[in-house]
Amino acid sequence: MLMSIVEDFGNFSLLEYDYYRESCPQAEQIIRAVLQRQYEVRPNVAPALLRLGCDASVLLDPDEGIESEKESPPNETLKGFEVIDLIKSALEEVCPGVVSCADIIVLAARDCVILAGGPFYPLYTGRKDSTLAYKEVATNELPSPHDDLPKTLALFASRGFNERETVSLLGAHSIGMIHCKFFYNRLFNFSGTEAPDPSLDLDFLNIMRMKCNNTNKPSGSLSSTSLSSSFAASPTSNFDALSPTSSPSPEEPGMEMDYEGVKENFGTLYYRSLLQGRGILHVDQQLTVREETADWVRAYSSDASLFRRDFATVMMKLSNLRVLTAPMGQVRLKCSKVAY
Numbered sequence: 126m127l128m129s130i131v132e133d134f135g136n137f138s139l140l141e142y143d144y145y146r147e148s149c150p151q152a153e154q155i156i157r158a159v160l161q162r163q164y165e166v167r168p169n170v171a172p173a174l175l176r177l178g179c180d181a182s183v184l185l186d187p188d189e190g191i192e193s194e195k196e197s198p199p200n201e202t203l204k205g206f207e208v209i210d211l212i213k214s215a216l217e218e219v220c221p222g223v224v225s226c227a228d229i230i231v232l233a234a235r236d237c238v239i240l241a242g243g244p245f246y247p248l249y250t251g252r253k254d255s256t257l258a259y260k261e262v263a264t265n266e267l268p269s270p271h272d273d274l275p276k277t278l279a280l281f282a283s284r285g286f287n288e289r290e291t292v293s294l295l296g297a298h299s300i301g302m303i304h305c306k307f308f309y310n311r312l313f314n315f316s317g318t319e320a321p322d323p324s325l326d327l328d329f330l331n332i333m334r335m336k337c338n339n340t341n342k343p344s345g346s347l348s349s350t351s352l353s354s355s356f357a358a359s360p361t362s363n364f365d366a367l368s369p370t371s372s373p374s375p376e377e378p379g380m381e382m383d384y385e386g387v388k389e390n391f392g393t394l395y396y397r398s399l400l401q402g403r404g405i406l407h408v409d410q411q412l413t414v415r416e417e418t419a420d421w422v423r424a425y426s427s428d429a430s431l432f433r434r435d436f437a438t439v440m441m442k443l444s445n446l447r448v449l450t451a452p453m454g455q456v457r458l459k460c461s462k463v464a465y
């Protein structure tokens with residue numbers, strides 16, 4: 126999620142293909158190698174960094190005069206910062222002070238898409254890092270998982286994305302994990318009705334309820350459902366792999382996650398699940414309520430190459446939003462700190 130776009134800083138046409146070809150020719154290779162190693166140990170690094178890549182300005186820790194976006198409510202479950210730090214340290218060893226965190230994030234997100242079975246897309250580089258974080262905007266302008274379709278479409282339209290692009294972007298929800306608090310209301314008290322969301326498939330509702338019982342209320346501890354496993358043909362078996370009491374954090378060891386089925390079906394399983402009333406977030410399921418988006422959901426559910434092409438194109442567009450280029454900005458030495 127997380128397109129915390131405040132303003133268009135610079136002109137993305139100032140970005141270049143292979144910007145680091147002279148200053149740090151191994152940069153993209155180093156990023157890929159670190160990610161590959163991480164992914165082998167914990168595959169859930171892929172969704173974490175893809176999600177992170179959907180917002181380029183959440184990396185600052187709270188510091189004097191800086192209110193960090195990491196702490197604003199919509200972002201509070203963002204993970205993967207430490208992997209970005211690992212990549213940054215590897216790059217600093219080879220080419221100190223050269224590769225920006227903003228470039229690392231979009232390149233890492235792209236590589237994670239590939240690791241998860243999604244399409245490759247070329248990226249321009251040469252972004253600089255902002256000296257500010259935007260907590261206010263992150264809190265107030267980010268899309269909510271509880272939003273209805275018109276609100277989501279309006280928000281994406283304000284960033285220049287049409288219906289087709291919005292539907293394809295949400296295909297990113299093919300992978301990863303989602304905490305109960307983001308859909309708990311759909312299971313027990315949808316829109317204050319004290320009943321579940323009627324658009325939910327009944328079998329799926331029961332599975333979700335088993336995962337998110339009363340002990341997992343939004344204010345309580347977080348339990349989670351795997352975005353990927355929920356779309357597999359036989360959801361119960363995948364859900365069984367996740368103990369209801371286990372911690373949802375992909376950073377913690379011992380979580381059994383099976384991304385195999387999704388790897389071959391990146392995208393299509395997500396859209397098929399929406400057609401079956403098996404969307405986890407309200408915002409996902411809403412894509413089926415109107416023809417202008419439902420048509421795309423149907424198209425992507427049956428045509429994997431169409432989705433891959435559209436997803437690659439829209440990710441390139443997303444990566445070029447809100448770009449800061451020289452002489453503005455800086456190259457942070459640590460991604461979580463502004464360099465003074």
Ligand code: HEM
Nearest residue numbers: 126172173175176179202268269270297301302303304307
């Ligand atoms: C209407 C727009 C969106 C909303 C409301 C939204 C909301 C959410 C929420 C609530 C979660 C679960 C977080 C958690 O449980 O920790 C999530 C996960 C995720 N989102 Fe989105 N999102 C949106 C768009 C996007 C976009 C545009 C992308 C990328 C292109 C994206 C990528 C992801 C990924 C990969 C995850 C899984 C993260 C993980 O497992 O670590 N989302 N999103």
